[in-house]
Amino acid sequence: MNEKRTMTLNLTDVEMGVLEELARRKDLSKTAVIRQALRLYQTVDMRLGRGEKLIFEDEAEKKKSEVMVL
């Protein structure tokens, strides 16, 4: 169940740049960044599916804004 399968990822220069920057900032390999992104996407999708909302809150400005709606 834990065997790995290989996928070739075609990214634009810009996307690859973002991936490398995230990997640097998060101290992760590029693969680890993609895996985190996948986990986060699944979790967000699941919770939105349950009817929850994803909100960004700016405490300083006392503002809340919805990030994603189903």
Add this chain to the structure above:
Amino acid sequence: MSSSPVVVIRRADNAVVQAELIDGVQPRDLGLIERVWTPVRAQILAKLRAASVAPVDWPQSLRWDWSRKEGELKLLEAGGFGVICDGDWQGVMLTKSASHVALLASQRSKPLVYVDYVETAPWNWPIAAIGEQGRYRGVGSVLIREAMNESIRQGFKGRIGLHALPQAERFYDSVCGLTEIGRDPNKQNLLYFECSPEAAEKFLDEGGES
């Protein structure tokens, strides 16, 4: 699901006993666990009442029910770990790897393994008020250790984070050497702890309370 050998201490004879560390607890395992733990929780509750122990002093995880967490375990970011010894689950831990980032200044915004829930079997709880000493010792430590190992496996270098129940604050602070970040108003004002890669390394090598 994989299993690896680990040791815990049996209180009765202070012996080191062999146990299994499980990585990959399944949703149906949680149901099985509660089928065994729930009656023991009820017995403890009855003893606490008989001894007139105020609810303030009850074990704070007394009313938990792991079977309610089955859905969460199905997520990619979820990790389920447990310790089996003597044919029974002695402790269970649920972790998340993508929903939290480090708040600790030196690790800010880096990913960590967040320990969502950890609990040892009710027969392992030492409760002086009702004369219970607990059957196996060290189970919780083995699980927290595994959270750090999981963090290393994911490339997070050992960083973990958790909200401690009030009765457990001392364990994470003094014993595990985690750093107190602060009380979290978004989580029942529980105290939130994290550790750096260095603190994790120290815990894995030396254990706690030097």
Add this chain to the structure above:
Amino acid sequence: MNRKTAAPPTERWIRRMADAEDGCASIAVGGLAYDLGMLTPGNHENAPWVFARLLTLARRRREMTIDALAKEADVDVAELLALENGDVTPTPRTVYQLAQVLGVSTSKLLAVAGLADVEDESLKEATLRFAARSEPTTKLSKPERDALEEFVKVLVEKSDGG
């Protein structure tokens, strides 16, 4: 650090940790039972539990026995005992009586007791904050006193319901 995962814990490690664990009341991590559905089925009233804690602490703060509080509030000793054990939900009359003795708003105490909807966000938060702070001592510790004072402050503020 690019270390590999640690080798299994040594006997020395586990003995050391087991000894350290013994000095602590618990190792449990996670929310209090009513957080995100961790309650066992049929145990969904977190209110009696919080109400019970409030009652116990408030009474001990006044250094009253259950008998004395029952007398002063003109409620049944047996009921008061059951309330402090989190066994039963109080009757509205009992809440009213206790509110008078404790000097807090009846409507808010009713909400904490689970007899009225908690519409007030700040009361909800205050209730959770209070419930989360506890220490296993028989005498009220300073943190317990602080937690109690803070909660009572909110309860005393009489809203329209009085």
